[in-house]
Each structure stands twice: as structure tokens, then as C-alpha cells.
Amino acid sequence: MINFFEVYETKDMIESENLDVRTITMGINLMDCADEDVNAFNEKIYNKITTYAKDLVKVGESISKEYGVPIVNKRISVTPIALAASSCKTKDYVSIAKTLDRAAETVGVNFIGGFSALVSKGMTPSDEMLIRSIPEALASTKHVCSSVNVGSTRSGVNMDAVKLIGEIILETAEATKEADSIGCARFVVFTNAPDDNPFMAGAFHGVTEADVVINVGVSGPGVVLRAVEKCRGESLEVLSETIKKVAFKITRVGQMVAKEAARRLNVPFGIIDLSLAPTPAIGDSIADILCEMGLEYVGAPGTTAALAMLNDSVKKGGAMASSNVGGLSGAFIPVSEDQGMINAVKVGALSIEKLEAMTCVCSVGLDMIAIPGSTKATTIAGIIADEMAIGMINQKTTAVRIIPVIGKDVGDIVEFGGLLGYAPIMPVNNFDCSKFINRGGKIPAPIHSFKN
Amino acid sequence: MKKGIITVIGKDTVGIIANTCTYLADHNINILDISQTIVEDYFNMMMIVDLTSNLESIEAHVDNLAKLGESIGVIIKLQLEDIFNEMHRI
Numbered sequence: 001m002i003n004f005f006e007v008y009e010t011k012d013m014i015e016s017e018n019l020d021v022r023t024i025t026m027g028i029n030l031m032d033c034a035d036e037d038v039n040a041f042n043e044k045i046y047n048k049i050t051t052y053a054k055d056l057v058k059v060g061e062s063i064s065k066e067y068g069v070p071i072v073n074k075r076i077s078v079t080p081i082a083l084a085a086s087s088c089k090t091k092d093y094v095s096i097a098k099t100l101d102r103a104a105e106t107v108g109v110n111f112i113g114g115f116s117a118l119v120s121k122g123m124t125p126s127d128e129m130l131i132r133s134i135p136e137a138l139a140s141t142k143h144v145c146s147s148v149n150v151g152s153t154r155s156g157v158n159m160d161a162v163k164l165i166g167e168i169i170l171e172t173a174e175a176t177k178e179a180d181s182i183g184c185a186r187f188v189v190f191t192n193a194p195d196d197n198p199f200m201a202g203a204f205h206g207v208t209e210a211d212v213v214i215n216v217g218v219s220g221p222g223v224v225l226r227a228v229e230k231c232r233g234e235s236l237e238v239l240s241e242t243i244k245k246v247a248f249k250i251t252r253v254g255q256m257v258a259k260e261a262a263r264r265l266n267v268p269f270g271i272i273d274l275s276l277a278p279t280p281a282i283g284d285s286i287a288d289i290l291c292e293m294g295l296e297y298v299g300a301p302g303t304t305a306a307l308a309m310l311n312d313s314v315k316k317g318g319a320m321a322s323s324n325v326g327g328l329s330g331a332f333i334p335v336s337e338d339q340g341m342i343n344a345v346k347v348g349a350l351s352i353e354k355l356e357a358m359t360c361v362c363s364v365g366l367d368m369i370a371i372p373g374s375t376k377a378t379t380i381a382g383i384i385a386d387e388m389a390i391g392m393i394n395q396k397t398t399a400v401r402i403i404p405v406i407g408k409d410v411g412d413i414v415e416f417g418g419l420l421g422y423a424p425i426m427p428v429n430n431f432d433c434s435k436f437i438n439r440g441g442k443i444p445a446p447i448h449s450f451k452n
Numbered sequence: 453m454k455k456g457i458i459t460v461i462g463k464d465t466v467g468i469i470a471n472t473c474t475y476l477a478d479h480n481i482n483i484l485d486i487s488q489t490i491v492e493d494y495f496n497m498m499m500i501v502d503l504t505s506n507l508e509s510i511e512a513h514v515d516n517l518a519k520l521g522e523s524i525g526v527i528i529k530l531q532l533e534d535i536f537n538e539m540h541r542i
Contacts, residue, residue: 002533004487004498006540007457011529066510068531249539256538 011068018222018284019250020070021257022277024060025198027077027205027213027270028052030084030114038090042099045084049076049103049112052212052267057108059264063257071257072219072419076104077203078114086126093130097137097144104143111186113203115146118193121155121442131161134168138183139175145201151191151388153395157443162388165189166381166437170404173373177406180414184403185368189384191391191398196271197327202364202399213270214262215327218254219277220246222284224314228292239293240313247274247317255322273327274318275363276310278338280421286310286331287340298341299350307331308361328397330363336416336423337368345424352383352426360390365399370414370423373406375430380404382433393446455484455533456503456510458517462526464495471524472499475517480505495526500533 013019033044057074064071078084081096088096097115104112115137117127134146148165151157169184176183188202195206198215205213227246231239254272262269278286287298293306311331319325333355335341344350352369359365365387371380384400391398405414408425415422460472469488476483481501488497503510514530521528 001485001500002457002536002540004489007459007498007536010536010539011459062511065514066532067535068514068529069535252538253535256534 013220013223013249014069017220017226018279018281019220019253020072021254022217022219023073023075023198024056024071024257024261025075025077025203025215025217026053026056026265026267027196027209027215028079029205029209029211030079031207033084034087036087036089038085038088038095041085041088042095045078045096046099046103049078049100050106053107053109055265059261063260063264067257069253069257073111074109075198075200075203076107076109076112077198077205078112079205079207080114080116080118082117082124082127082130083207086124092136093133094136094140097133097141100144101141110143111145111200112143113145113147113200114205115144116148116204118149119158119161120149120152120191121158123158123161131164131168134187135171135175135183138172138186145186145203147188147190147193147202147204149190149193150384151392151443153192153392154445154449156445157191157385157388157392159385159437159442160440162385163378163381163437163440165384166377169380169402170377173404173406180408180416181373181403181405182416182420185401185416185420188399188401191388192396194327194397198273199275199277199328201401209270210268212267214258214265214267215270215273216254216258216261217273217275217277217327218250219275220250221276221278221286221289223250224276225283225285225289225292228289236309240309243310243313244317247314248321251318251321269324271324271326272318272322274315274322274325274329275327276314276331278332278334279419280337280339282339285338285340286333287338287344291340297347297349298344299354303354304357304361307333307358311362328363332364332367333358333362334368335426336370336421337419338421342421342423345426352428356386356390359387359398360394364397365401367399367401368403368420368423369401370403370405370425371428372409372425373404374409375404375428376434378432378434378437379428379430381437383428385437389443392443395448454503454507456501456530457533457536458499458501458528458530460495460497460521460526460528462495462521464490464493465525468495468524468526469497471520472517472528475520476501479513481513
């Protein structure tokens with residue numbers, strides 16, 4: 001039978017170390033809603049989403065209460081709209097984004113992901129229409145998240161799409177400039193995007209998935225931090241073992257919540273995403289873990305090595321705790337959502353270039369980075385291209401969620417609010433890359449894609 | 453059997469166990485095990501209870517016990533036992 005010590009260990013994790021289930025995300029297939037008439041399509045997707053997800057929030061809240069573990073977000077991901085809506089005869093997809101927004105309001109979720117396109121090898125007219133709709137779609141909605149997959153290890157990087165995305169990000173920033181360009185915080189560009197990611201802004205319901213599925217993202221940087229604190233002065237092997245053990249415990253909670261949610265909603269369980277996801281709350285920081293491992297600030301030499309070990313240990317511990325692992329599964333290193341990262345930027349310890357190096361060893365990429373609004377579209381495209389190349393060559397998911405804040409410059413602070421946090425504007429290397437970006441075309445598939 | 457774990461933490465005072473147990477008896481919730489310590493005036497109790505006949509009203513019991521705790525100056529929390537088993541037992 002469970003003992004006193006174990007009960008209090010779990011209670012401490014939840015009550016003082018911020019252990020929570022970060023999100024229960026219901027993936028919903030919209031392919032069967034296809035229609036030539038965009039209004040009919042909108043009606044079908046609204047009905048399908050609000051029928052399938054009608055109990056999602058209620059079930060999430062019941063589980064949270066009965067087990068005494070916070071479930072922070074209840075969310076929905078849908079089939080990439082560029083696919084589901086490709087037969088619609090319309091001039092843009094903004095009305096579809098508004099429909100998704102309305103459906104999200106109706107069922108009470110805070111984000112709905114899947115205003116997305118998969119263009120790693122080429123763009124269909126529907127893909128291009130979706131991408132060109134992004135600025136207005138994000139400016140006119142509150143809950144819709146958008147993503148575009150522009151590359152993969154199998155097919156290379158679509159540089160035409162990267163160039164276009166650079167422009168689209170600036171347009172989105174301009175369209176939401178009254179709110180510090182926050183529209184860009186709901187848009188992410190990927191290489192090797194997973195089909196079953198429960199985390200926003202990059203969640204969509206992949207075409208290989210079942211009709212409906214429950215994916216769960218766990219969290220718990222605070223729990224890992226406390227465990228690492230207990231190993232001061234110990235060797236890295238001891239540290240790694242300790243992290244594995246707590247990662248196992250954290251993930252077991254996620255697995256239990258996922259199975260229970262799937263059972264109560266009568267929906268198949270998909271995957272657990274083993275990511276350490278920080279929040280702006282004090283003590284809920286990935287950067288603090290890295291500092292506790294022995295760095296003065298994140299960004300100091302040794303940061304990439306420490307992060308690599310942290311990420312790998314979390315995966316090793318978590319893998320055994322869950323029957324199905326998927327999604328992004330790694331440590332997130334968003335800047336604005338992590339107080340330790342913000343501090344490192346403020347003192348000048350952390351640059352975009354160091355963050356880029358860190359993304360080679362963890363999920364997911366350059367995340368929630370605010371840059372000057374005056375940055376050129378080709379420079380943004382260049383930053384994206386670098387990150388996509390890392391993912392393509394290293395057979396991993398990489399992503400960029402970057403926010404050029406219109407009217408602000410290096411030294412200013414931008415406030416996004418809530419889980420999105422706040423961020424100092426980071427300097428960008430402004431040496432020109434426009435001739436490279438303007439070449440267009442694609443980076444061919446790398447040699448190690450030829451595996452057959 | 454569906455079991456729940458009740459934890460009670462707070463400054464020691466008269467009637468903590470009596471109040472908690474009365475609530476449980478009133479709602480036909482059987483206590484399977486109690487362990488309790490007092491460290492520097494702080495009262496710490498853990499109960500394992502049988503919720504099998506109360507499965508529909510667990511959420512209400514969570515709220516009611518929390519309110520009861522407030523009224524006597526302690527923190528009372530009811531959680532399903534599964535979360536502890538999942539975390540600590542392979």
C-alpha cells in the first residue's frame with residue numbers, strides 16, 4: 001500500500017514544484033468535411049469539432065479535480081486546413097480560420113491548431129492560399145494557431161516557401177502591431193513536423209492519424225530542478241540517473257491522465273509528448289535547471305552539452321513510463337516563456353546564435369524570440385533556413401517561432417501576457433543574405449534520405 | 453475497489469480527526485487506513501478511504517472536504533489513489 005512519504009512526495013511535486021499536465025489535445029480529422037462551397041465546409045467543420053470536443057473541457061476539469069493534478073490547457077488540433085479545404089472555391093481561407101476560432105470559443109478550449117500547410121516538397125494552390133491568408137487569419141482570431149512544414153529529411157527544404165514565410169511573418173507582425181505583433185506568437189514554421197504534437201502553436205492532426213485521438217503533453221521543469229538541486233557536487237552520471245527517475249514519475253502522471261481522458265471521452269489514446277515545457281512562473285524554468293547543473297547563465301560555454309544531457313535523460317526516463325511516446329518530446333527552450341532565459345538575454349549571455357546551437361540537441365527550435373520590427377524579410381527567411389537545415393540534416397524536428405515586434409528595437413521589452421510571457425528584443429545579425437534567399441527553388445534532399 | 457487518499461495538514465487543534473471522520477461517516481465512506489504525525493505543532497494525517505459507493509460524487513467530496521478544512525483551519529485534500537500508485541509503483 002502507498003505510504004506517507006510517497007504521498008507527500010507527489011503532493012510536493014504538484015503543490016510546490018509546479019508539476020502539471022500541460023495540455024490534453026484532441027486531434028480531429030476534417031478530411032471528411034471537404035466541400036466546394038466554403039460556407040458548407042465551414043458549417044461541416046464547426047459541427048464536427050463542436051460535436052467531438054463538446055465534453056473535452058469538462059472531462060479535463062473533472063480529471064484534474066479528482067486526481068488533484070492541474071491540467072493547464074485543453075486544446076484541439078485539426079487536419080491541416082490546406083488539405084481539408086483544398087476543394088473549396090474561394091479567394092482566401094480567412095473565413096475558415098474564423099470558423100475554427102468560433103468552434104474553439106464554443107467548446108471552451110484556449111487554442112485550436114491546424115491552420116496549417118505541409119509544403120516540404122512543393123506548394124499546391126491551396127497551400128499557397130493558406131499561407132497568404134495567415135496574416136489576416138491570425139489578426140482576426142484569438143485562438144487559432146498556424147503552422148507550415150517547409151522541410152523534411154526525406155525531401156529537403158522548400159526555399160520558395162521559406163522566402164514567402166519570411167514575408168508572411170512580417171505581414172502578420174504588421175497586422176497585429178497594436179498588440180506588440182502577438183499574431184506571430186501563434187505561428188510556427190517546421191522541418192520534420194510530427195503528426196501528433198499536442199503543443200501549440202505547432203499542433204495539427206496529421207493525415208496518418210485516426211479520425212479522432214487524444215494526445216497529452218506533460219510538464220515539470222520545477223520537479224526536475226528540485227531533483228537536480230539535491231545532486232549538487234555529484235558526478236554527471238548521478239545527475240543523469242536522478243533526472244531519469246523524476247522524468248519517469250512525471251510521465252506516469254501524464255500517461256494516467258491520458259488514458260483516463262481517452263476512456264471518459266471514448267476516444268483512442270494517441271501519444272504522450274515527453275517535453276519539459278517551461279512557464280514564466282518562478283521555478284518553472286528550463287534555464288534554471290541548466291544553471292543548477294553548473295552554468296552561471298544559459299548561453300555560457302557548456303550550455304549545449306548540459307542541455308543535451310538533460311534532454312536525453314528526460315527521454316530515457318519518460319520512455320519507460322508511457323506506452324506510446326510521440327510529438328516533439330524534448331526540452332523546450334522558448335525565451336519569453338522562461339524567466340531564466342529572459343534573465344540570460346538581459347545580461348547578454350544568450351544570443352540567437354547560441355540558441356540555434358542549442359536547438360541541435362533538443363526540441364524544438366528558435367521559440368518565442370522577439371526581434372526588432374525593422375528586420376528584413378530575407379533576414380527572417382535566412383534565420384528560418386538555418387534552423388530548417390539543422391532539422392533536415394540531423395533527422396529531427398526543428399521549428400522557428402519568431403516575433404518581429406513592429407516599432408520596437410533592441411533593449412525594449414515586449415509583453416505578451418499569460419503563458420506567452422514577456423521578452424527583451426534580441427539583436428539579429430543583419431549582414432545580408434537576400435541574394436541567397438532570392439535564388440528560390442529548394443535545397444535537395446540530403447544524402448542520408450536515400451535509405452531504401 | 454476505488455480508493456482515495458485524504459491528506460490533512462495544518463496547525464494542530466482540537467477535533468481535526470473528529471470533523472473529518474464525521475464527514476466521511478455521514479457519506480458512508482469507509483476508512484481503510486490512517487497514519488498521522490505531529491511535527492512542531494503541525495498536524496499531518498493521511499487516510500486511505502474506500503470511494504466505491506461514492507464514484508459519482510468524488511468532485512463534490514473534494515470541494516466539501518476542502519471547505520471543511522477551511523472552517524477548522526487546516527488543508528484537507530482528497531485525491532484518487534491511482535495518481536500515487538502510478539507514480540510510485542511499476
